[in-house]
Amino acid sequence: MKDISVLIGGRAGDGINSAGAVVAWLFSRLGYYVFVSTDYPSLIRGGHNFTMVRAADHPVGAYNDRFDYLVALNQETLDLHAPHCPDCIIVANADQVKKPGSGQTISVGEILKEESAPPVTGNSAMIGAFAKAAGIPWKTLEEVFTAHMPKAADENLRVARRAYGAVNTVRPVPVLGKAPLSLITGNEAIGLGLASGGLDSYIAYPMTPSSTLLHYLAGNAERLGITVFHPESEIAVILAGIGSAVAGKKTAVGTSGGGFCLMTEGLSFAGMAEVPLAILVSQRTGPSTGLPTYTGQADLRFVLHAGQGEFPRIVVAPADAGEAYVWSDAALRLAWKYQVPSIVLSDKSLSESTYSLRYEDLALLSIGERGTAGDNDVPYRRYRTTLSGVSPLAFPGTTGAVVKTNSYAHDEDGITTEDAALVAEMADKRRRKETALIEELAHLPCVSTGGKTDAPVALLCWGSVGNACSEVAAELGLRVIRPLVLSPFPDRQFTDACTGVERLIAVEENATGQLASLVKEHGGRADATVLKYDGRPFTPEELKLRVQEVLAS
Amino acid sequence: MTRNLITPAQNTWCPGCGNFSIQHTLKDILAGMENEGRSLDNVVLVSGIGCHAKIADYLNISTVYTLHGRTIPVATGLKLANPELTVICCAGDGDAYAEGLDHLIFAAKRNIDLTMIVHNNRVYGLTTGQYTPTSPLGFKGKSTPTGTAEYPFNPLELMLAGGATYVARGYTRKMPQLAALIRQGIAHKGFAFIDVLQICASFFNMTEYYQSRVYDLAGHDPADFDQACKKAREWDYNRDAPIALGVFYEKGYPAFNDRFPLKKAMTAEERQQQIHDLFVAAT
Numbered sequence: 001m002k003d004i005s006v007l008i009g010g011r012a013g014d015g016i017n018s019a020g021a022v023v024a025w026l027f028s029r030l031g032y033y034v035f036v037s038t039d040y041p042s043l044i045r046g047g048h049n050f051t052m053v054r055a056a057d058h059p060v061g062a063y064n065d066r067f068d069y070l071v072a073l074n075q076e077t078l079d080l081h082a083p084h085c086p087d088c089i090i091v092a093n094a095d096q097v098k099k100p101g102s103g104q105t106i107s108v109g110e111i112l113k114e115e116s117a118p119p120v121t122g123n124s125a126m127i128g129a130f131a132k133a134a135g136i137p138w139k140t141l142e143e144v145f146t147a148h149m150p151k152a153a154d155e156n157l158r159v160a161r162r163a164y165g166a167v168n169t170v171r172p173v174p175v176l177g178k179a180p181l182s183l184i185t186g187n188e189a190i191g192l193g194l195a196s197g198g199l200d201s202y203i204a205y206p207m208t209p210s211s212t213l214l215h216y217l218a219g220n221a222e223r224l225g226i227t228v229f230h231p232e233s234e235i236a237v238i239l240a241g242i243g244s245a246v247a248g249k250k251t252a253v254g255t256s257g258g259g260f261c262l263m264t265e266g267l268s269f270a271g272m273a274e275v276p277l278a279i280l281v282s283q284r285t286g287p288s289t290g291l292p293t294y295t296g297q298a299d300l301r302f303v304l305h306a307g308q309g310e311f312p313r314i315v316v317a318p319a320d321a322g323e324a325y326v327w328s329d330a331a332l333r334l335a336w337k338y339q340v341p342s343i344v345l346s347d348k349s350l351s352e353s354t355y356s357l358r359y360e361d362l363a364l365l366s367i368g369e370r371g372t373a374g375d376n377d378v379p380y381r382r383y384r385t386t387l388s389g390v391s392p393l394a395f396p397g398t399t400g401a402v403v404k405t406n407s408y409a410h411d412e413d414g415i416t417t418e419d420a421a422l423v424a425e426m427a428d429k430r431r432r433k434e435t436a437l438i439e440e441l442a443h444l445p446c447v448s449t450g451g452k453t454d455a456p457v458a459l460l461c462w463g464s465v466g467n468a469c470s471e472v473a474a475e476l477g478l479r480v481i482r483p484l485v486l487s488p489f490p491d492r493q494f495t496d497a498c499t500g501v502e503r504l505i506a507v508e509e510n511a512t513g514q515l516a517s518l519v520k521e522h523g524g525r526a527d528a529t530v531l532k533y534d535g536r537p538f539t540p541e542e543l544k545l546r547v548q549e550v551l552a553s
Numbered sequence: 554m555t556r557n558l559i560t561p562a563q564n565t566w567c568p569g570c571g572n573f574s575i576q577h578t579l580k581d582i583l584a585g586m587e588n589e590g591r592s593l594d595n596v597v598l599v600s601g602i603g604c605h606a607k608i609a610d611y612l613n614i615s616t617v618y619t620l621h622g623r624t625i626p627v628a629t630g631l632k633l634a635n636p637e638l639t640v641i642c643c644a645g646d647g648d649a650y651a652e653g654l655d656h657l658i659f660a661a662k663r664n665i666d667l668t669m670i671v672h673n674n675r676v677y678g679l680t681t682g683q684y685t686p687t688s689p690l691g692f693k694g695k696s697t698p699t700g701t702a703e704y705p706f707n708p709l710e711l712m713l714a715g716g717a718t719y720v721a722r723g724y725t726r727k728m729p730q731l732a733a734l735i736r737q738g739i740a741h742k743g744f745a746f747i748d749v750l751q752i753c754a755s756f757f758n759m760t761e762y763y764q765s766r767v768y769d770l771a772g773h774d775p776a777d778f779d780q781a782c783k784k785a786r787e788w789d790y791n792r793d794a795p796i797a798l799g800v801f802y803e804k805g806y807p808a809f810n811d812r813f814p815l816k817k818a819m820t821a822e823e824r825q826q827q828i829h830d831l832f833v834a835a836t
């Protein structure tokens with residue numbers, strides 16, 4: 001198995017992110033699956049940033065503890081990371097690094113001067129040096145620079161060429177020769193999935209790690225035909241989202257935990273008023289401001305229970321960009337079909353990491369549309385009771401339709417009521433929607449089962465941690481059970497997935513085992529928990545050790 | 554089709570409440586629009602929470618009965634989604650000036666094309682009589698039995714500073730003028746703000762006070778911003794002074810919607826093609 005890891009580190013502001021992206025393109029062109037993750041503090045300048053690029057001959061979705069190559073833009077990178085990779089191939093910027101150890105160095109400053117190139121091209125020198133050390137053909141660099149920086153390719157290539165010629169190939173990476181795949185971040189995949197689901201409008205207030213979805217959709221608004229709006233607060237975001245949906249536009253909003261706190265009143269409103277809305281909640285380390293640029297899985301209980309009162313909601317938690325695409329499409333479609341809010345629960349690891357994907361491999365789930373109001377709906381009644389609980393949908397502006405949307409308890413016409421029987425009847429109507437939704441979800445793959453699917457020991461997990469779990473399960477011969485849909489909980493599929501399981505070990509990036517407790521509520525039982533809550537995701541190596549400890553006990 | 558503009562919902566406002574005047578004024582305006590051949594299907598009324606908000610139940614047009622303080626973001630979403638809609642917000646003073654204050658200022662800043670009618674009775678009615686952001690200093694309410702220790706906002710001044718392009722004040726006992734102000738506000742392209750001095754018969758009946766002080770703005774040039782500010786400061790909702798009614802300020806200015814890039818219509822197939830192309834561009 002080919003599995004190569006590269007770490008590129010420097011100061012915030014050094015362009016570590018884009019350097020990592022170029023290295024990822026290089027591997028992709030050589031036929032590798034890649035996974036890119038960035039570790040950065042909540043700072044614009046200063047502080048230590050590093051990007052990890054993992055390239056393998058099989059799909060990967062987690063980064064390792066060990067590295068094969070270390071690209072150091074400064075001394076700090078060497079000090080922090082070199083001790084952990086004794087047999088790393090190191091390339092370093094001689095201008096910033098005093099003690100390069102066993103590595104090769106190039107002087108970026110000198111190269112720029114000699115090529116009279118601007119400072120922004122400096123990282124291309126480091127990439128050129130890395131590529132030569134790793135034996136990556138020069139042609140591949142040319143292809144990547146030309147495809148991904150068409151305007152400045154020549155300049156960057158000149159700089160890269162100098163560095164390429166200045167170092168030796170030490171450990172060549174094998175060329176796999178497969179066609180390159182698309183490199184997509186989790187948030188980009190969510191955006192494309194929502195777009196595929198028919199998104200008309202995206203409304204959000206900036207908050208890491210959800211902001212890149214706002215940027216991506218704003219940047220592609222014209223191309224995709226999507227209205228993108230950034231209002232004054234998350235309170236305004238969800239309320240404007242509700243207004244937009246009431247007017248008939250398929251709308252999504254996005255935030256992280258802190259912003260979602262502000263959205264909870266709007267969420268209840270959507271529940272009571274039966275307004276369809278998709279919501280991205282991308283988790284970071286909490287509580288409160290927590291660690292804005294680090295990951296966590298501690299908001300599961302929050303999104304499941306947010307808002308006052310009781311109303312059905314959909315919560316889906318994809319593990320990688322492919323699932324993010326497919327389930328964001330589904331989340332928006334299901335929200336509209338059942339007129340309920342749906343939440344795509346992501347985290348920093350998924351939202352901001354890059355994955356290899358092939359568009360053709362992404363099979364969307366088949367979700368039909370429920371009919372809108374027709375001739376039989378005169379006079380129009382916004383909350384007409386039906387067997388499924390789903391009322392025909394019409395929007396203001398529809399000829400002859402008086403559309404009354406109401407946050408209060410209301411009757412079928414949408415007029416406020418405090419009548420006991422009516423209040424209970426409408427609550428039953430909303431609950432019937434959940435029953436219909438559960439029936440529909442029964443036909444969708446709501447629980448992923450992986451690893452050795454008949455193994456008696458299973459790892460139980462959700463969301464992005466599923467990637468590390470898959471690797472560990474493959475090594476240790478374990479099963480992986482991962483609910484993708486967390487509300488309404490897929491009881492039946494979950495029980496089926498657990499058939500023959502004697503020991504269930506919950507792996508989560510939170511301190512209390514939130515999925516483990518949810519499973520318990522649904523009649524299941526986690527026998528042990530492996531938890532991590534320091535803002536960093538599990539690496540497969542670390543997780544393997546932790547699981548082995550549990551297995552030995 | 555001429556519709557009955559009043560729903561069968563039972564009206565629960567107190568006798569003598571100023572909300573009736575606002576409701577009847579709106580009903581007359583809507584009837585007038587229908588008579589002129591305009592369809593009411595494109596009119597949406599958005600209300601907050603409080604006594605005023607029941608107007609959503611009483612008027613037989615499309616409505617969104619939202620949350621306390623949240624009329625404006627919902628109305629903004631409606632207007633973004635469908636610029637053809639005529640959007641009228643009815644909000645209370647607690648609603649618009651307390652919990653909803655940030656949204657109100659942003660509506661003015663954006664010059665979003667909607668009509669904001671604040672039912673300003675200067676007291677919380679539905680929660681049985683507490684002070685609001687426009688209650689006078691020393692107001693004795695249930696939460697301030699010894700009197701408030703803070704001055705009221707002057708909402709007109711706030712809105713002028715915020716960038717509202719139509720700023721007016723009406724009074725529930727001057728219905729013809731109120732109707733004219735609201736009509737003009739609906740016709741105004743941009744954010745139209747109308748503070749309506751409303752009688753609360755049960756908790757803060759200011760009828761006598763207002764009756765002896767209100768006067769019509771005459772000879773005032775609503776295009777003159779400085780003059781508008783001066784007039785708006787004449788009575789600050791606290792000290793004793795003549796209370797001007799009418800249009801303080803109006804200016805023609807592009808509305809948010811006119812500046813907001815409209816998305817182009819796209820079929821599902823075209824959309825999917827674009828998604829495919831974005832995937833391909835990422836190889």
Ligand code: SF4
Nearest residue numbers: 567570604678753754
């Ligand atoms: S409490 Fe005041 S505002 Fe409310 S209905 Fe009664 S009179 Fe009107």
